[in-house]
Each structure stands twice: as C-alpha cells, then as structure tokens.
Amino acid sequence: MADYDLLIRGGSVIDGTGADARIADIAVSNGVIVAVGADxxxxxxxxxxxxxxxxIPxxxxxxxxxxxxxTWDSRMHPSSWHGVTTAxxxxxxxGFAPVVASNHDKLIELMEGVEDIPGAALHEGLQWNWSTFGEFLDAVDERPHDIDIAAQVPHGALRLxxxxxxxxxxEDATADDIAAMAELAREGIEAGALGFTTSRTRNHKTSTxxxxxxxxxxxxELIGIAEGVGAAGSGVLQVVSDFLDVDAEFATLRAMMERSGRPLSISVVRNPMAPDDFRVWLDHISAARADGLELTGQVAARAVGLILGLECTLNPFLTNPVYREIADLPLAEKIAQLRDPDFRAxxxxxxGERLKAKLGGNLIGRFDLLFEMADEPDYEPSLEESIAARAARAGVSSEEFALAAMLDNHGVGDGKGLIYLPFLNYxxxxxxxLHEMLSHPFTVPGLGDGGAHVGTICDGSFPTTLLAYWGRDRERGTLPLPYLVQQHCRDTAQTVGLFDRGVLAPGYRADINIVDYDNLRLHKPEIVADLPAGGKRLLQRAEGWAHTFVAGVETYRNGKATGALPGRLIRGAQPAPAPS
Structure with missing residues (x-):
C-alpha cells in the first residue's frame, strides 16, 4: 500500500500565505494535504x-x-480551465431560490437581463425541482462537478x-415583509448558503x-435582512452599488455590519466618467476597517469590458437599421450579405449618415475605445491601436475597418473576428x-462573473490575467507573484468564510495547481453553442495550467478534462484546519 494518494515532487511552491517560492514536495491523502517539505x-x-x-493553491x-x-452542467467552464477549484x-x-412557480419566469427575466444568460437556455435547462433555498442546494448537490461550488441567498429572489x-x-417593504425576508435569509444560511447578496446599481435590469x-x-430592509443573516451566526454579505450618495450608502453598509456582526464585500471599479471616485470608496473601506468592521473591496483583474462580434449580443452596427435587416440570420447568411457590395454600401x-446626425453615440459606437482582438488578447491596449486610430492611418472609415475586422478575423475570413471594448478600469x-486597487490592503480579486454575460463578456479568465499579466508581463508595473497568489487563493477564501482552503500546508484541502508559468497565456474568446436550447456563449481557454487537482484528484491536465468530477457543494462556512 502506498504512503500517499498523491505526491507532487520538486515544484516551486508558492503556498498562498504571501511567502516567497521554495522548492518543496507536497503529499496528499484523503483529499487533504498531509505534508509539505523538501525530499x-x-x-x-x-x-x-x-x-x-x-x-500554487x-x-x-x-x-x-x-x-x-x-444545475444542468457538471463542468463550470470557463472557470475550471483557469485554475479555479472553488467558485x-x-x-x-x-438567483433562483427561494421561489414559487408563479415567479419562475420573473427570476429568469432577472437573470437574463442582469447577467446576459439566454432566457431560452434557462427555460430549458432549469428543472425547478426546488422551492426553498435548501432544496435548491440539494438540486445542485445531486450533480457531480469539476470544482467545489458554494451559493449565496439572492435578495432579488427574496423580494419577489x-x-x-x-x-x-x-415598493417599500413593510416591517412584516422585512421580517419574512430576514427569516428566509437565516434559513438559507442554516441550510448551507455562504451569505446574502444584493444589487443597488442601475446597470442591472431585467430582460424586460x-x-x-x-x-x-x-x-x-437591508439592515433587517442582514440581522437575519447574523441570527444564523454565520454568513457574509455582498453588495454592488452605484454609490450615488457615497456617505449615505456607506452608512447603510456600516449599519448592516454593525447590526449583524457579519463581514461585507463591495464591488470597486474605476469609472472613466468619475475616475477618482474609487479612491473615495477605498478610503471608506479603510475607515471601516479601522473601526473594526470587516469591509472588503472586490476588484477586477483587468478592465470590465465588452466583446463585440457578429455572433455576440453586441456589435458596432447593432443600432444601424440596415444591419437590423440581417441581424437574425444565421452567421453564414449574414456573412454573405455583408460581403455583397450593394448591401455593404x-x-x-x-x-456615415448616422454619424453626421450624431445618432447611435453609445459605447458600441466609440471606435476610439474599440480594439481588434488578436489570438493572444491585449487587455491594456494603447489608444494608438484603437480601431479609430488604425482606420485613420489606413485612410478608411472606422465603420469599414470594424466590419473588416469582424469579417476577416485576421485572414481566416470566417466572420468570427472579435472587438474588445474596455470600459470600467480603463x-x-x-x-x-487598477494597480492601486489590487495593491490596496483591503481588496481581493473578484468580479469575474463566470457563467454570466455569456454573449458580451468573458471574464472568468481573470485568474490567468492576474498571474500572467500582473505577475509577469505588464510593462507599466507588475505586482509580486506571492502576493497575487495569496490574494486569489487564501484571501478570497477567507473573505467568504472558507478557512479550509487556499493554502498549501498540512490540514488544508488538496486543491492544487501546477503551472507552466513561463508559458501561461490566454487565447482569444470564442463563441460556442453548448447551452441548453442551443444557446451560445463566449468561452476562453488558456495555456500553462499543466495540472489542476480538486481534493487531491486531477481534474484537468494541460487544459483537457481527465473525466474526474470530485467537486462538491460547500455547505456553509468552513473552519481552518486544527493545528497539527
């Protein structure tokens, strides 16, 4: 009989604590690390x-x-291609619970609109074999997965x-409404939810x-529900907000933490329309921490940007009435029309007429912020490489250049060319x-939105960007690799109450990545029609993730699935291993 289930020999170990790399072996038994050391x-x-x-962890x-x-898929792509072992x-x-049958369509409309997940895919994929949040967790738990999954109680579902x-x-919630929502939040936490989440941004709309x-x-209402979470004695709070009244909003966040005794995290981004506001938010976070409140900022690994293309939800011609004549055609027919000289003209x-009339002046028409995506995408492109700048150098209109970029696709000619529109943080x-945000002592990487925005955004690849770009490639300033690993392994885990993972040390879960770091890089996203009802989504692969282990079982080798599905549902906060 072997001494261990798994023994990883001689790697350069960055253990997730912030310590420098060291050459060491890692031994695993029964899904747990049992020894780390030389030889x-x-x-x-x-x-x-x-x-x-x-x-790394x-x-x-x-x-x-x-x-x-x-609920319908065992593989959490694209996240599990990028070293993610817990999502x-x-x-x-x-989210989709708690729910009564009459609200099924409303929750689908909410998810479809807020997170750009095709309604047809949700209608076909969701089995609705649950009503309570606990029953939803049971439904997730029935299916094996390639990574561990945890869930949170969504405010939208509670309110409906x-x-x-x-x-x-x-309408304003009554005292009875608040008490009922607080009780449901408490029940959700006790059933195994990690926390409660809410949205206070005008960017989030239903599909209607x-x-x-x-x-x-x-x-x-927010404070009352937070108190319900606190009554469970566990759980975290998560909020996304526009912070239109910064002081009032942070006063509410503080009250939610003070009255519940629970940690809270918020999304922090840099808006080009108010480029200095993020520093005010970070100052509020620091002040809350100084007062003993566990407030954390979730920040991105690159710009929050849109991807445009002929198969995507958006493209630069979407509002053009001539384009709308062919918008619903299959791609091959669409390409044929766009190559027809008369239609193209x-x-x-x-x-050109819309430009003169100043119509369609929205983001997808900002050619000075649109960039053609190469096979290895540049996520901090120079403004000199924008479609507007390149079109001017070529002596053609920006619209003509953009159309050619989508149709030609770097000489392939398949109509699958993509255009990147970085917005927030750029x-x-x-x-x-973003360098400031990532360096802040009270922020962690987040906001990748894996599983969402499937026709416009593909940010589930953030972990690859964080390690490869911020740790190695960025010419304007990198960050120490041990710090980045600590941030996206141990610190993210602890932010949501998971103290049993994110560190390579005895007693911790054997969630481990072996990375060919010199060759770690991203490929361009691609559209794949693999959702229920034939729904399409953007997926993005990477090179360099040599081996990924979940609970000591190898799930991916050089980006290819091994067939193993050791991932499980995480029910509630997890304590740190007992000292050995």
Whole structure:
C-alpha cells in the first residue's frame, strides 16, 4: 500500500500565505494535504514531477454566476480551465431560490437581463425541482462537478418571494415583509448558503428593461435582512452599488455590519466618467476597517469590458437599421450579405449618415475605445491601436475597418473576428488605477462573473490575467507573484468564510495547481453553442495550467478534462484546519 494518494515532487511552491517560492514536495491523502517539505519520503498512488513548474493553491473565485449552469452542467467552464477549484455563485442579488412557480419566469427575466444568460437556455435547462433555498442546494448537490461550488441567498429572489409584484415594482417593504425576508435569509444560511447578496446599481435590469427589484430597497430592509443573516451566526454579505450618495450608502453598509456582526464585500471599479471616485470608496473601506468592521473591496483583474462580434449580443452596427435587416440570420447568411457590395454600401452609407446626425453615440459606437482582438488578447491596449486610430492611418472609415475586422478575423475570413471594448478600469489608455486597487490592503480579486454575460463578456479568465499579466508581463508595473497568489487563493477564501482552503500546508484541502508559468497565456474568446436550447456563449481557454487537482484528484491536465468530477457543494462556512 502506498504512503500517499498523491505526491507532487520538486515544484516551486508558492503556498498562498504571501511567502516567497521554495522548492518543496507536497503529499496528499484523503483529499487533504498531509505534508509539505523538501525530499519527502514515501510512495504514492499518483506521482507528479513538478520540477521547473510553479505549484500554487487552487484559485477561489468568490464572484461567479453559475446558479443555473450548476444545475444542468457538471463542468463550470470557463472557470475550471483557469485554475479555479472553488467558485461562489449567487452574487449581485440574482438567483433562483427561494421561489414559487408563479415567479419562475420573473427570476429568469432577472437573470437574463442582469447577467446576459439566454432566457431560452434557462427555460430549458432549469428543472425547478426546488422551492426553498435548501432544496435548491440539494438540486445542485445531486450533480457531480469539476470544482467545489458554494451559493449565496439572492435578495432579488427574496423580494419577489415575499412581496410579489410589490417587490418587482420597487415598493417599500413593510416591517412584516422585512421580517419574512430576514427569516428566509437565516434559513438559507442554516441550510448551507455562504451569505446574502444584493444589487443597488442601475446597470442591472431585467430582460424586460425594468430595474432589478432590489435597486431602491430602503436601509431598514437591508439592515433587517442582514440581522437575519447574523441570527444564523454565520454568513457574509455582498453588495454592488452605484454609490450615488457615497456617505449615505456607506452608512447603510456600516449599519448592516454593525447590526449583524457579519463581514461585507463591495464591488470597486474605476469609472472613466468619475475616475477618482474609487479612491473615495477605498478610503471608506479603510475607515471601516479601522473601526473594526470587516469591509472588503472586490476588484477586477483587468478592465470590465465588452466583446463585440457578429455572433455576440453586441456589435458596432447593432443600432444601424440596415444591419437590423440581417441581424437574425444565421452567421453564414449574414456573412454573405455583408460581403455583397450593394448591401455593404448601404450599410456603410447609413453608418456615415448616422454619424453626421450624431445618432447611435453609445459605447458600441466609440471606435476610439474599440480594439481588434488578436489570438493572444491585449487587455491594456494603447489608444494608438484603437480601431479609430488604425482606420485613420489606413485612410478608411472606422465603420469599414470594424466590419473588416469582424469579417476577416485576421485572414481566416470566417466572420468570427472579435472587438474588445474596455470600459470600467480603463482610463486614459491604462489600467494604472487598477494597480492601486489590487495593491490596496483591503481588496481581493473578484468580479469575474463566470457563467454570466455569456454573449458580451468573458471574464472568468481573470485568474490567468492576474498571474500572467500582473505577475509577469505588464510593462507599466507588475505586482509580486506571492502576493497575487495569496490574494486569489487564501484571501478570497477567507473573505467568504472558507478557512479550509487556499493554502498549501498540512490540514488544508488538496486543491492544487501546477503551472507552466513561463508559458501561461490566454487565447482569444470564442463563441460556442453548448447551452441548453442551443444557446451560445463566449468561452476562453488558456495555456500553462499543466495540472489542476480538486481534493487531491486531477481534474484537468494541460487544459483537457481527465473525466474526474470530485467537486462538491460547500455547505456553509468552513473552519481552518486544527493545528497539527
């Protein structure tokens, strides 16, 4: 009989504590790390030579939206291609429980609108074999997965469940409504939810165009529900907000933490329309920490940007009435029309007329912020490489250049060319503000939205960007690799109450990545029609993730699935291993 289930030999170990890399072996038994050290003795059922490779803990992604996908799919792509071994869903106040049958469509409309997940895929994929939050967790738990999954109680579902149309119409909750929502939140935590989440941003709308039901929830509603979480003695709080009244909003966040005794995290981004506001938010976070409140900022690994293309939800011609004549055609027919000289001339003439009339002046028409995506995407592109700048150098209109970029696709000619529109965090052509956010002592990486925005955004690949770009490639300033590993492994895990993972040390879960760090890089996203009802989504692969282990079982080898599905549902906060 072997001494261990798994023995990883001779890797450059960055253990997640912030310590520098060291050459060490890692031994695993029964899904737990049992020894880390140089030249460990013993045999193992599986031996891996990690010499020359980086060995790090599994990535803990605390901001995902796999609430639907986890019920019908065992593989949490794209996240599990990027070293993620734990994902937390139910963010931003959207999800599918608790629910009554009459609200099924409303919750689908909410998820479809807020997170850009095709309604047809949700209608076909969701089995609705649950009503309570606990039953939803059971439904997720029935299916094996390639990573561990945790869930949170969504405010949108609570409000619709308790208040019905009054909740959807943004009416104020009564004291009885608040008490009922607080009780449901407590029950959800006791059933195994990691926390409670809500959205207070006007960017979140249902597929019918209505604002999310939670947008205008009054402070007493948010505080009351937070108290319900606190009554469970566990759980975290997550909020996304526009912070239109910064002082009032942070006063509410403080009250939620003070009255519940629970930690809270918020989304922090740099808006080019108010480029210095993020520093005010960070100052509020620091002040709360100084007062003993566990307030944490979740920040991105790159710009929050849109991807445009002929198969995507958006493209630069979406509002052009000539393009709308062919918008619903299959791709091959669409390409044929766009290559037809007469149709193309009409399309570009209309685009020119709309430009003169200053129509369609929205983000997808900002050619000075649109960039053609190469096979290895540049996520901090120079403004000199924008489509507007390149078109000017080529002596053609921006619209013509953009159309050619989508149709030609770097000479392939398949109509699958993609255009990148970096927006949040990308100011004056740089991500310098994001460097400040990532360096802040009270922020952690998040906001990857794995499983969401499937036709417009593909940010589940954030972990690869964080390690490869911020740790190695960025010419304007990198960050220490041990710090980045600590941030996206141990610190993210602890932010949501998971103290049993994110560190390579005896007693911790054996969630481990072996990385060919010198060759770690991203490929361009691609559209794949693999959702229920033939729904399409953007997926993005990477190179360099040599081996990924979940609970000591190898799930991916060089980006290919091994067939093993050791992932499980995480029920509630997890304590740190007992000292050995």
């Amino acid at each position: 460990l003795e013993g045999t193992a059922d599986t031996m891996v030579n990690a010499s020359g490779s980086l060995v 599994g990535i803990v992604d605390i901001h995902a939206h796999y609430d639907g996908q986890a 937390v869903m139910g963010n931003c106040g959207v 469940h308790v208040m019905g149309e009054r909740g959807a119409n943004h 165009g209505a604002y999310t039901p939670t947008l205008t929830a009054a402070p007493d 009409r399309l570009l003439t209309e685009a 100011v004056d052509g740089t991500l310098d503000g």
